[in-house]
Amino acid sequence: MTETRETPDRLGRLRPLGPFDIEGHDFAFDDIPDLHALIAAARERKPYAIVPFLGMPAVLFLTHDLVTAAFKDEESFPAAAIYAATTEPVLGNTIQCMRGAEHRINRKLVVPAFRRRIVTEQVEAILEPLAHELVDRFEARGEADLVTEFTHGYPVRVITRLLGLPMDDEERFRRWAVDLFHFPMAPDAAERASREFTEYVTPILARRRIDPGDDLLSTLATTEAEGRRLTDEEIMSFLRLLFPAGADTTYLGLGNALYALLTHPEQLERVLANPDEELQWAVEEALRWEPPVGLLPRMCPEPVRDWQGLGLDIPAETPLIFAITAANRDPALYPDPDVFDIRRRVRPTLAFGDGPHVCLGAWLALAEIRAALAVLLRRLPTMRLATPTRVRGLLGTALRGPESLHVRFGAEP
Numbered sequence: 001m002t003e004t005r006e007t008p009d010r011l012g013r014l015r016p017l018g019p020f021d022i023e024g025h026d027f028a029f030d031d032i033p034d035l036h037a038l039i040a041a042a043r044e045r046k047p048y049a050i051v052p053f054l055g056m057p058a059v060l061f062l063t064h065d066l067v068t069a070a071f072k073d074e075e076s077f078p079a080a081a082i083y084a085a086t087t088e089p090v091l092g093n094t095i096q097c098m099r100g101a102e103h104r105i106n107r108k109l110v111v112p113a114f115r116r117r118i119v120t121e122q123v124e125a126i127l128e129p130l131a132h133e134l135v136d137r138f139e140a141r142g143e144a145d146l147v148t149e150f151t152h153g154y155p156v157r158v159i160t161r162l163l164g165l166p167m168d169d170e171e172r173f174r175r176w177a178v179d180l181f182h183f184p185m186a187p188d189a190a191e192r193a194s195r196e197f198t199e200y201v202t203p204i205l206a207r208r209r210i211d212p213g214d215d216l217l218s219t220l221a222t223t224e225a226e227g228r229r230l231t232d233e234e235i236m237s238f239l240r241l242l243f244p245a246g247a248d249t250t251y252l253g254l255g256n257a258l259y260a261l262l263t264h265p266e267q268l269e270r271v272l273a274n275p276d277e278e279l280q281w282a283v284e285e286a287l288r289w290e291p292p293v294g295l296l297p298r299m300c301p302e303p304v305r306d307w308q309g310l311g312l313d314i315p316a317e318t319p320l321i322f323a324i325t326a327a328n329r330d331p332a333l334y335p336d337p338d339v340f341d342i343r344r345r346v347r348p349t350l351a352f353g354d355g356p357h358v359c360l361g362a363w364l365a366l367a368e369i370r371a372a373l374a375v376l377l378r379r380l381p382t383m384r385l386a387t388p389t390r391v392r393g394l395l396g397t398a399l400r401g402p403e404s405l406h407v408r409f410g411a412e413p
């Protein structure tokens with residue numbers, strides 16, 4: 001790689017970001033069909049690229065090292081700087097908008113509910129039965145769109161069941177989740193969903209404070225750390241966050257895993273032949289190959305000079321893109337990175353972020369995806385894609401998942 005390191009301006013001014021390295025696509029909202037090829041070509045030139053984001057120049061980090069360093073550099077690129085604008089108006093002051101001591105204490109209060117032991121002991125019991133319930137609804141038909149009939153509804157239902165919320169209202173929760181997810185495009189519907197959700201849950205939370213059960217909402221209501229408990233508003237904003245952060249990510253992650261297996265029949269065969277061993281690696285490899293949080297936007301509130309010794313000055317208010325999807329296909333770490341190969345046996349930890357805001361639901365997400373795939377493959381071992389589909393940017397470029405997964409199964413798929 002050849003790189004010219006410019007010297008800083010004699011007057012101490014920041015060097016300009018330079019011209020766009022990738023043009024013709026806006027990285028905020030465009031679906032970019034040849035994203036992986038564009039990224040690979042740009043990375044051959046430099047470990048970062050200047051790209052259009054809402055028409056402005058943004059810095060897209062392209063290597064595993066840089067994306068990892070960017071996640072860890074909360075001082076230069078605090079999560080709060082972007083989430084305060086993009087999610088706080090509708091979700092409230094969530095832990096994604098917090099920093100420093102407030103973030104540390106709030107994480108201590110919510111993390112116990114998501115520990116691996118809790119997930120193993122309490123959560124797994126609800127995952128497979130729920131997956132069976134969903135398959136029961138379409139199995140006799142011999143065909144289904146797994147996006148609309150399975151992946152979309154499954155993680156929201158997992159969360160509402162974990163919280164101990166009434167199962168009769170699961171369809172209502174699913175609608176609120178969709179509306180909250182679409183906040184940037186339809187703020188009014190998202191604000192209404194947020195209000196209705198709060199009105200619905202507030203009396204239930206009050207009852208759990210007095211008479212806790214063994215559900216997640218009771219754990220959140222009663223956990224203590226550094227001499228305090230979560231306030232009602234902290235719990236409500238955390239619960240609102242669980243829909244976009246916990247359900248939509250998992251829905252797309254499960255979709256991407258199904259897409260990967262259905263478009264690689266030889267690997268699907270390998271999993272079907274030995275699910276106990278292969279399934280977990282299929283999930284890990286799918287999270288590497290097509291991570292659902294593909295291009296995570298951030299903001300740089302204060303100017304940053306010569307970041308990571310790259311000769312890169314970043315002016316205040318520059319958008320940044322933590323390209324997890326690029327990091328996960330960095331050839332320095334993964335040979336033949338574009339190949340989906342479950343024999344790699346790697347855990348692509350960046351799929352869940354890094355640094356202080358690293359995903360706290362990773363164990364839950366992995367358990368959910370594994371359980372859903374296990375049930376789908378056991379019940380529909382002959383499933384094959386009936387209509388071509390592709391992974392695309394959903395809600396702008398940030399999140400990625402298949403647009404449909406229309407499958408046939410049965411005696412003659």
Ligand code: HEM
Pocket residue numbers: 079095096097107159241242245246247249250253254291292293296350351352353354356357358359360361362364365
């Ligand atoms: C495949 C599924 C999932 C993926 C790929 C994923 C990915 C991520 C990523 C990349 C972040 C970091 C965001 C940032 O730095 O701005 C994050 C944060 C977070 N995730 Fe996940 N996530 C998944 C599932 C879940 C689940 C199931 C839950 C909980 C039910 C969850 C809860 C959270 C929360 C609360 C945060 C914010 C943590 C903080 O700000 O301290 N996620 N997730």
